[in-house]
Amino acid sequence: MIRGRDIVKHFGPTTAVDGVTFDVMKGETYGLLGPNGAGKTTLMRLLSALSPLTAGELVVAGLNVTRQGRAVRERLGVVTQQDGLDTDLTVRQNLEIYGYFSGLSRRESSQRAVEVLAFFGLSDRANDDIDHLSGGMKRRLAIARAFLMAPDVIILDEPTTGLDPQGRNLVWEKLAALKASGVTILMSTHYMEEAAALCDRIAIMHLGRILDEGTPEELIERHASTEVAQLRMVTEARAEVRAALAAAGYAWREAGATIHVPSRNGQRPQLPPMDGVRVTYRPGNLEDVFLAVAGRGLGEE
Amino acid sequence: MTTQDTIIVAGVRWRSVQALWLRHAVALRRIWKVATTWYLIEPAIGLAAVGFGIGRLVEEVEGGMRYAVFVTPGIIIASAMIHAIFECSWGVFYRITGGFYETVLTAPVTVTELALGDVAWATTRAVLTTVSVGAVAVVFGWITSPWAVGMLLAAILVGMEIGAIGLIFAALSSNTHTLSLVFTVVATPLYFFSGSFFPIAVLPDILEPLAWVLPLTPGVHIAQGFARGQLALTHLWSALYMMGLTAVILPIAIRLLKRRLVT
Numbered sequence: 001m002i003r004g005r006d007i008v009k010h011f012g013p014t015t016a017v018d019g020v021t022f023d024v025m026k027g028e029t030y031g032l033l034g035p036n037g038a039g040k041t042t043l044m045r046l047l048s049a050l051s052p053l054t055a056g057e058l059v060v061a062g063l064n065v066t067r068q069g070r071a072v073r074e075r076l077g078v079v080t081q082q083d084g085l086d087t088d089l090t091v092r093q094n095l096e097i098y099g100y101f102s103g104l105s106r107r108e109s110s111q112r113a114v115e116v117l118a119f120f121g122l123s124d125r126a127n128d129d130i131d132h133l134s135g136g137m138k139r140r141l142a143i144a145r146a147f148l149m150a151p152d153v154i155i156l157d158e159p160t161t162g163l164d165p166q167g168r169n170l171v172w173e174k175l176a177a178l179k180a181s182g183v184t185i186l187m188s189t190h191y192m193e194e195a196a197a198l199c200d201r202i203a204i205m206h207l208g209r210i211l212d213e214g215t216p217e218e219l220i221e222r223h224a225s226t227e228v229a230q231l232r233m234v235t236e237a238r239a240e241v242r243a244a245l246a247a248a249g250y251a252w253r254e255a256g257a258t259i260h261v262p263s264r265n266g267q268r269p270q271l272p273p274m275d276g277v278r279v280t281y282r283p284g285n286l287e288d289v290f291l292a293v294a295g296r297g298l299g300e301e
Numbered sequence: 302m303t304t305q306d307t308i309i310v311a312g313v314r315w316r317s318v319q320a321l322w323l324r325h326a327v328a329l330r331r332i333w334k335v336a337t338t339w340y341l342i343e344p345a346i347g348l349a350a351v352g353f354g355i356g357r358l359v360e361e362v363e364g365g366m367r368y369a370v371f372v373t374p375g376i377i378i379a380s381a382m383i384h385a386i387f388e389c390s391w392g393v394f395y396r397i398t399g400g401f402y403e404t405v406l407t408a409p410v411t412v413t414e415l416a417l418g419d420v421a422w423a424t425t426r427a428v429l430t431t432v433s434v435g436a437v438a439v440v441f442g443w444i445t446s447p448w449a450v451g452m453l454l455a456a457i458l459v460g461m462e463i464g465a466i467g468l469i470f471a472a473l474s475s476n477t478h479t480l481s482l483v484f485t486v487v488a489t490p491l492y493f494f495s496g497s498f499f500p501i502a503v504l505p506d507i508l509e510p511l512a513w514v515l516p517l518t519p520g521v522h523i524a525q526g527f528a529r530g531q532l533a534l535t536h537l538w539s540a541l542y543m544m545g546l547t548a549v550i551l552p553i554a555i556r557l558l559k560r561r562l563v564t
Contacts, residue, residue, distance in 0.1 A: 002420065048407050051564055070314070070409045077407075084404030088328035097327065101320040102527040103307055121337070 001026045001184045002047065007056035009042050009208075016042040018208035019056075024153075024186055024201075029179050031199030032188040033290060039208040040188035041081065044157050047186065049080045061152045074102070077146030077154040081161065083138050085130045091141055092117065095148055102131055102149045112148055120144040120174055136167020140174060147178065154178065156187040160194060172197060173281040190288035202286070206294040216286055223292040224284030225262035229269040232258055233277040244272055253291055262288060307409075313417065317410040320516055321418025322425070325388075340426075341433040344380035348434060351376060351498070352443060363500055366529075373443040375497025376522035377434045378455055379429035382491060385460045388423040389467025390483040394474055402562060412559045416468055420551065423467065424460030431456035444528055451527030458543040459520040463491075465551040466516065472557035491517040496525075519543050 002024035017039045022163040024030040030042040045051040046058060049069030058065040061075045086094050092113050095286040099109030100172065117123045120140045125133060133141065139159065146154050159175065175198055179185060189195050195202050196216045203213045233241055241259060245252050250269060252261045261269045262284065271279060308315040329336055353370035357370040396402050402415060431452055438444040465488060474480035484521045494508075495517035502511055512518055519539030 050403070050406055050562075067363075070411070073407060074409045078404075080400060080403055080407070082400040082403075084400035086324070086328075086401050087399065088331070089324070090331075093327055097320065097324045097406060098404075100323060101317060101405055101410055103316055103409070143403075146407075 001028070001061060001148075002186060003057075003059040004047075005057045006057055007046060009039075009046060009055045010054045011052070015208055019047065020205075020208070020210050022203055022210060022213065024184060025183050026184055028200045029185040029187065029198055031195040031202040032186070032205050033190070033192070033195045033202050033286065034188075034205035035190055035294070037207075038205040040205055041157055041209075043205075044078075044155050044186070044188060047231040048076055049073055049154060060295070074149075075152045078152035079139075079142045079146045079151060079154070079156045079159060081157045083142040085138060085141060085145075087130045090127050090129060091122060091133070092132065094129075094141065095145055098145050099148055104149075114240055116144045116148050119177070121170070134167060136163050136170055139163060139167070139171055143171070143174060143178075147183075151183065153184045153186060156185065156291075158190065160189075160191065161278075168194075183204075192290065196286050204290055204293045211293045219286065219289045219293075220284050222289075224286075224288035225264075226266065226284055227263045227268050227281050227286060228284050229263075229271065230258055230280045230282060231261065231277050232280075233274075237274065237276045241274060241277060244274060248272070260288070303402050312397055312411075312413070314409065314411070314414055317408075317414035318418040318421060320410075321405070323414055325418075325422040325425075327427055339384070340430045341437070344376065344430060344434045345382075345437045345564075347481050348373065348376050348437060348443075349441070352441065352463055362372045367443075369441070369443045370528075371500075371525075372498060373438045374449075374452060374528040375495070377431050377438070377452060378459055378517065378521045378524045379492050379495070379497050380434055381456045381459045382463050382520070383488060384430050385423040385463040386467040386488050387465040388426055388482060389419055390470040390474075390480060393419055393468060393471035394477075394480050397406035397471065406562065411563050413555050416551070416555045419468065420461055420464040423464030425457040427460030428453055428461075445504075446528065446529035446530035448532075449528045451532075454540070455520045455524040455527065457506045457541060458523070458547075459517065462516055462543050462550065464519075465547055465554050468554035469550070472561050474553060476494065491515055496521045510547040515544055516543065 004020055004022045007017055007020045008015070020043060032043065034040055042051065046053055047060060047065065049065045049072050053066055060072045062074045063075065065072050065098070086097065089097060095113035095116060096106070096109045099112055100106060104112060114296060117126055120143065122137060122141060122144065125137065130138065143156070143159065158173070160171050172194070175185070179198065199216065201213065202219060203210045204219070205211070212222070214222065231241060236249055245261065248271070250261050251263065252259050261271070263269055268281060351372050356367065356369040356372070362368055362371040382399050405415065406412070435444060435449065435452060469481060470480060470483040495515050496512065501509055501512045501518065519542050522539045523536050526532045
């Protein structure tokens with residue numbers, strides 16, 4: 001459904017996308033996972049023909065993005081990071097006007113708006129001002145708008161960034177329903193949990209490149225250890241723990257107040273007992289993958 | 302989804318222009334009570350103040366005309382200008398920075414079509430205020446000729462031309478400080494020096510030709526011609542001048558908007 005070959009995008013002297021090749025199959029949910037500045041948003045803008053490619057080829061639903069931008073956009077639903085809702089209009093009017101822009105008659109557009117609002121659980125807010133919606137509702141409305149024209153592909157740029165846990169869960173629920181409807185989804189995220197829960201395949205992006213690609217399970221198997229020890233401790237104990245890990249020859253990474261120690265040679269990390277340190281073991285996850293892969297990427301620079 | 306037949310002329314999809322116009326109309330209808338103050342009350346206050354106030358002090362203009370009668374078409378066209386420039390500069394600026402245009406551009410819509418839709422709406426606003434303030438002037442007895450309906454033509458020319466100028470400011474401004482220049486650099490000088498409040502002939506000799514090339518002056522001239530029911534060839538030249546300016550400025554504005562929105 002989407003075919004990208006050697007895509008390059010420069011902004012003046014900056015290279016935002018640096019030779020990306022990928023394919024997304026029909027009905028698949030494909031995730032771009034990476035930190036801010038990885039090139040995810042730029043790649044999605046290229047896909048929606050909102051930004052011209054510097055080099056490479058990008059084909060969506062059999063249409064060339066460079067030459068058939070308008071036709072490509074007829075087949076796409078896009079949710080940008082900033083929602084892009086029209087605050088001068090009501091919830092329902094946002095959808096109706098978008099449908100009219102997209103080529104529906106005013107009556108068809110109204111009917112479709114009613115259906116889509118119901119699907120996204122926003123029917124009782126139909127006549128509300130946009131400013132009266134919660135962040136999660138605004139995001140759902142933005143997704144509803146992208147879904148209005150029953151597109152072949154939906155593009156979501158960080159669909160749950162900035163939402164509270166409840167809002168996030170509701171958005172995930174709706175995305176899972178969209179996925180079940182068979183639409184092809186391309187989404188970017190920097191939440192590993194989101195990528196693991198929703199994506200069939202994931203591309204790890206860093207500094208404008210795709211470093212690796214695969215199903216979440218494949219990536220975890222390839223790059224993350226099966227078990228990771230999580231060490232929680234009081235701040236004062238940290239220096240001591242670092243020294244002990246170094247002495248025992250373990251690699252580790254620190255995230256906030258927690259130290260993560262991956263297994264070595266398939267063996268669960270054996271750590272000397274330390275005062276004030278609580279150790280739990282968990283399976284390796286995409287977060288470990290990203291650090292392993294992006295860390296390697298950084299090392300190559 | 303099945304969509305209606307789309308009409309595309311010279312690369313411009315008519316539906317996109319219509320849809321943006323409809324969006325503006327729907328938004329206006331939601332706030333019509335507040336909007337009445339912009340379209341009617343504020344310009345009517347200006348008309349009354351100048352007509353009844355200054356009109357008392359000024360004996361007569363251009364050979365026997367009451368000052369209130371002289372100033373009416375100018376004030377109407379000045380109001381049309383303010384509406385057009387506000388819509389296409391501040392209105393468009395906020396629709397760009399708020400992300401709304403980025404969203405609309407994910408539909409099968411182009412920047413050119415958005416620009417045309419906004420200019421069409423700016424023109425609609427110019428016409429609306431011309432009708433409402435014109436009606437007030439009729440009540441005051443300052444418009445008497447049926448030819449005055451032709452002022453709508455002046456309003457249309459002003460809406461398109463000034464709207465295109467406004468788009469340039471929206472496209473170039475990164476913040477509201479530079480955007481505010483649209484008032485200090487464009488709107489205010491045009492408001493006072495386009496022959497609305499005094500005949501251009503009374504200006505010092507150096508300023509007179511300058512005032513004539515200002516983009517609003519021909520609009521005021523045309524409106525005055527219709528309001529008095531006295532038309533001459535100069536009114537035709539004025540219309541052609543405005544259309545020419547629009548034909549030059551609008552493509553530049555579209556180019557600048559593309560540079561801002563499609564990167």
